[in-house]
Amino acid sequence: MVKLGITRLLQSKALRGLRVGAILNPTSVDAKLRHLADLLHEAKGVQLQALFGPEHGVRGDVQYLEAVGASVDARTGVPEHSLYGKDFASLAPRDEHLRDLDALVFDVQDVGSRYYTYLATMGLAMQAAAKRKLRFVVLDRPNPIGGVAVEGGVIHPGFESFVGLWPIAVRHGLTAGEYARLLNEPAAKHGFGIGCDLQVIEMEGWRRDLLHGDARLPWVMPSPNMPTPDTALVYPGMCLLEGTNLSEGRGTTRPFELWGAPWLEGAGLAEALASEKLPGVLFRPSAFTPAWDKHTGARCHGVQLHVTDPRAFQPLRTGVACLVHARAQDPAQFRWRTEKYEFVERVPAIDLLTGSGEFRAGVDADRSVAELCAAWDAERAGFEARRAPFLLY
Numbered sequence: 001m002v003k004l005g006i007t008r009l010l011q012s013k014a015l016r017g018l019r020v021g022a023i024l025n026p027t028s029v030d031a032k033l034r035h036l037a038d039l040l041h042e043a044k045g046v047q048l049q050a051l052f053g054p055e056h057g058v059r060g061d062v063q064y065l066e067a068v069g070a071s072v073d074a075r076t077g078v079p080e081h082s083l084y085g086k087d088f089a090s091l092a093p094r095d096e097h098l099r100d101l102d103a104l105v106f107d108v109q110d111v112g113s114r115y116y117t118y119l120a121t122m123g124l125a126m127q128a129a130a131k132r133k134l135r136f137v138v139l140d141r142p143n144p145i146g147g148v149a150v151e152g153g154v155i156h157p158g159f160e161s162f163v164g165l166w167p168i169a170v171r172h173g174l175t176a177g178e179y180a181r182l183l184n185e186p187a188a189k190h191g192f193g194i195g196c197d198l199q200v201i202e203m204e205g206w207r208r209d210l211l212h213g214d215a216r217l218p219w220v221m222p223s224p225n226m227p228t229p230d231t232a233l234v235y236p237g238m239c240l241l242e243g244t245n246l247s248e249g250r251g252t253t254r255p256f257e258l259w260g261a262p263w264l265e266g267a268g269l270a271e272a273l274a275s276e277k278l279p280g281v282l283f284r285p286s287a288f289t290p291a292w293d294k295h296t297g298a299r300c301h302g303v304q305l306h307v308t309d310p311r312a313f314q315p316l317r318t319g320v321a322c323l324v325h326a327r328a329q330d331p332a333q334f335r336w337r338t339e340k341y342e343f344v345e346r347v348p349a350i351d352l353l354t355g356s357g358e359f360r361a362g363v364d365a366d367r368s369v370a371e372l373c374a375a376w377d378a379e380r381a382g383f384e385a386r387r388a389p390f391l392l393y
């Protein structure tokens with residue numbers, strides 16, 4: 001069984017005598033499902049002074065893209081500060097909330113995709129800790145989709161946003177602790193130069209080839225639309241649909257596995273996707289009615305992804321195929337998202353997700369799935385080499 005960073009921290013004296021702020025959410029639990037806020041509040045010699053809630057909040061009661069408010073945690077009485085408000089400045093801890101702290105502790109379950117925002121929150125908090133000369137402690141957790149496979153390109157200059165602040169591959173294959181090490185080291189050592197006083201509390205018993213089920217740990221939803229480990233597995237590809245007018249299945253019980261639109265025809269779409277011979281996945285025609293988000297109350301037609309071999313499955317390539325074939329079925333009704341996305345108004349959401357305008361231009365030029373994915377090969381290989389010195393497991 002994997003021993004988490006939270007468990008190893010509580011068995012140590014790493015925070016004794018320190019005034020601590022904790023960045024956490026509902027996933028910040030040990031193997032017995034005890035929450036970090038409660039454990040730090042009860043820990044001898046530790047002064048828990050503040051809780052910081054990323055997107056969705058400390059206890060996970062805030063929905064997708066909704067601002068998180070300041071409050072007081074009902075169980076501990078400790079002040080809660082938001083790290084997800086109405087503008088980009090709200091994403092980092094405010095100076096006045098750090099003034100009386102000695103250390104920040106980060107313990108949030110990531111899902112292995114660069115555009116899942118929690119590790120961006122971590123990086124911004126590391127920058128704030130460096131400015132205030134605070135210790136920054138990362139309690140490491142498994143990457144639920146494994147630490148071997150890397151997919152996709154990186155963020156190009158001018159396309160930085162909350163879904164990509166640094167040139168990280170879409171499927172990065174890192175744990176939070178490894179990600180923090182990459183962000184922290186100077187450029188001369190191939191890092192991104194944040195330079196805070198970083199301490200990673202490593203796991204015991206985790207290997208890079210393990211998926212979530214192999215670790216024998218409970219799954220706590222990291223966010224309202226990440227209900228199962230299956231969701232995390234398909235997310236690196238299916239999140240691309242957020243940059244379009246296609247429903248990515250929000251408002252259903254299987255987001256990112258179910259997807260479609262009112263104008264699509266599911267059987268033809270499933271046949272077209274099957275012709276791509278994508279590894280480790282089957283496609284079933286399906287229909288659904290979203291209870292909220294895109295196409296609320298409208299009957300959508302599309303497919304459901306059924307992953308048959310998680311290790312062979314290539315989520316990003318699969319997501320690209322879904323987008324390409326949906327557009328091909330009805331190009332007149334397909335649209336790129338133009339509304340404000342993650343605090344950015346002037347750059348299309350798909351460019352923020354993929355890291356540049358090249359993918360969108362390629363799709364509009366009717367390039368094949370193979371051509372679109374091959375365009376990321378050099379960037380992926382470069383990132384794999386860059387991340388290598390920072391791997392812990």
